[in-house]
Amino acid sequence: MTASLLVPALVNGLTTGAIYALVALGLTLIYGVLHIINFAHGSLLMVALYGVYFLNTGLGIDPYLALPIAVPAFFILGYFLQRGVIEHTAHGRDQNILLVTLGLSIILDNLALYFWRSDTRTIDVPYGFDVIDIGVALIPVPRAVAFGAALGIAALLWFLIGRTDLGRAIRAVARERQGARLMGIDVEHIYGLCFGIGTATLAAAACLLLPSFYVTPQVGHAFVLVAFTTVVLGGMGSFTGALVGGLILGLVESAGGLILGESLGQIGIFIIFILVLLFRPTGLFGGKPA
């Protein structure tokens, strides 16, 4: 175990962590405001990845240029999932919301399997194998782009929630639903918007992920647990938390893999998860709600 191995591994951990953060940003918003654990998150990511894939293979649109198409489309999809499906079936009960999102994820995964078959699909972009040589490590270009974008998207969400009128309304609903309703805020609409923004973030994640990854109907499962962990670690509802949490998890996974082996190294993520839950359940940046 030498420094020549440790440094690039940690650099890699950071870039992997940025992807975890990207996937977790939407989840933390949905959790922070709607207080629901969205089991369909991974499946929505999968659908987004297919969307980006077909835009690329069908219309020749570069995944990064697909951002302005995928993000609004998924915002609308998310909004209507919340307003049209979840709101009506859950009857406001937590356990029912859980099951509805679970049911949605079963439907999405299997419809994907039915329509798009189980083939592993990848896209070929000209910069797919380009690397940036920073001396101590080689960073693949798609990873570097994703890293930068994660920072940018977190900042954008932070601005949206923290500095705009819409953000103030969202924060009001998150903190005190009944009070917000009395103030004349359309709570259901805000819920829809949050679910929409959360889903739109996934579309962005998909655009940034696909150049260095693959898509199958099962692909969401690879990210669901780690996204939950990121959200808990960072503090549910906190964007800064999701970003820092994702980066920390990336580092832990990388270091854990190096020390304990890739298989057992995964355990580090969950140990951290348990420890944070036990000793600091509000997460690193929790405490104050989003």
Next chain:
Amino acid sequence: MNPDRIKLIAVPVVLAALAAAPLALGTGYWLGLATTTLMFACLAQAWNLLGGYGGQFSYGHALFFGTGAYVTAVLQVRLGLDPWTGLIAGTIAGGAIGAFCGALSFRYGLKGSYFALVTLAFAEVFRILATSVPFTGGGAGILIPLKVSPANFQFADKAGFYYAMLILFAVSLIVTLAVERSRFGAYLVAVRENEAAAAALGIDIFRVKLGAITLSGALAALSGVFYAQFFLYLDPHIAYGSGVSVEALLAPIIGGIGTLFGPLIGAIVMRALGEVANVWTDGAPGLNLALFGLLLIIVLRFLPDGIVGLIGRLGRRHA
């Protein structure tokens, strides 16, 4: 008649009906399906004790299921013990893991989704450990030798397995009934309804929750032990995978959480929905499971309190 009396009569009636079911089910597919349904009903019953009566939702009941399964398998394969010892050891281990996990999480006051997520994480930790330590057979899994004999908890015909599982399920049902009627059960419900009020009444919340998760862990382990004996093969994903945890919580929520028969009814309805979906789609890969998911959502849309809730509502209307 008061509801308590009805339940005292209903339990033996339901168990007798289940005991007679093989007459109608034959010896093939439907009996096999009924056996796995009971296995998942037992797991769901365990979940319901903690989640339904105690209000502590677990997303990680695979932890107990897997522990029961692995303990019996490892004892047989590595130490040459018989599976009946495995059944007892597995159940104790499930309870012990439940106590351990509960002591940690409840001591630190984890509630709601925080508790749910910590159970999920515990199950994942065990999955990874089962993959990495040598005595479980690691990722390659562990295979219990095929030696058909009732002394060996392996039956030549399906009915043997069915009745074995029925006995295990009856244990879980009767334990739940006993809890429901006990002071402990009343405390448990009080904790679910209002923790602060329960504490004010002098109930030791920590001990009540710890008792519930220990019992729940032990009962869930029963179904795990049965799985190991029925299929004779385990790997970390089968035992500790999140699919098992989802099975554990789906059935009680569909059936009616915090009710005696909710888990059984939920487990039966889920299998039935699966069958209906299969027949309607003619088994088209993916489409059948997608339809199952859709039916699940429709059930929730119209039955927010589960099926037992619907029956209760109808009962009140007719009364």
Next chain:
Amino acid sequence: MNKRINRRQALQMAGVGAAMAAIGAPAVLRAQAGTIKVGVLHPVTGPLAYSGTQARAGALLAVEHINATGGIKALGGAKIEPVLADAQSKPEVGAAEIDKLNEAGVSLVLGPFASGIALATTQAAARYDLPHVVDVGVVDQIVSRGLTNTFRFGPGFGKITSTALENLVKINDAAGKPAKTVLIVHEDSAFGAGMAKLLNTELPARGFEVVDTISHATPTRDFTNIALKIKSANPDLVIPSNYLNEFILMARTLQQQRVRPKGIYAILGGAASNIKFANEHNEAAQYIMDCNHWYDPRKPVAQAFAKACAAKKIDLTYEAMLNYACMQVIGDALEHAASRDRKKVTEALAASKFDGHIMPYGPTLFVNGQNEGAQPVNTQILGKNIEVIFPDTFASAKAVYPIPRA
């Protein structure tokens, strides 16, 4: 109205069994004269869906061919009627599907691709004395449990590993022994972990030094660390044993991180025998060798099979090949049994000496349920093609090893 139906349905479903039987029974009682029912059981949903779908496609292609060329002549030209079943990538579902197939009146079952599922399905089929041809399932316990209904057509772990090692030694010797150090990368479930264990004892005995063994989960999201470890250990040869998705990520990451061993020699590597991988990641895939199930490209039946796959847009993969061949074996066994009776079919399989299949095995010979002639071959991705490079008798190209460096 709506509510009424719901209530009635709900109550019906709660009523044990009877309602379920009423819903399901018609599907089971679909008898047809003049056909022989064969269960085709694979995991076509869930994580194993790709392999399961490929396997099913291969089996159905063979059924089509047998039926188009006159069916089972010994039974008056009776057609094979495939009864499809889905194990959903779960052993318990696989076992339940066996019950269903039994009730559908199948004469035998082909499947179920994965070892974990195969252990459950062979056992369940044994209860009905239902013959079960296992297509892939490499875990050797499948055939070592004394189940007389179980016939595995493909080779098991032991055979694959020993063949892979023998061939490796020969390829390495022929090239002047460029490889002395080896690094193993494997996925951590039944097949990868079992493989790594065997390799770790066998490789040193054949003069190779194992510098590291890296296990990883399925799915693994990122291979950069593994690539870095390989780079730092700098082995002459990398032996990966993992599934398609992980293999693709790994091959791409090795290229990104500029890791260039003298050879990549996969054993049951998911991707190195996958034509789509060869096409879509041509650069990353070049010169990767694999020891895997593969057909004999020189046989005319095999060429016809490849053509049929191309016409139907079925990927040319080992799952499709093995299942095509298994169904050919089943067709032959039915000819010899001249009966739909399970016992007769079992006897016919046990006595099978069929050499008309597409695999490079020679005539079938089941000893304790294992087809003794079964063996893997070595393939290499060269240009846009997957070529058989070893053994020489089947080879369609010469091995390019060590990897040439521009």
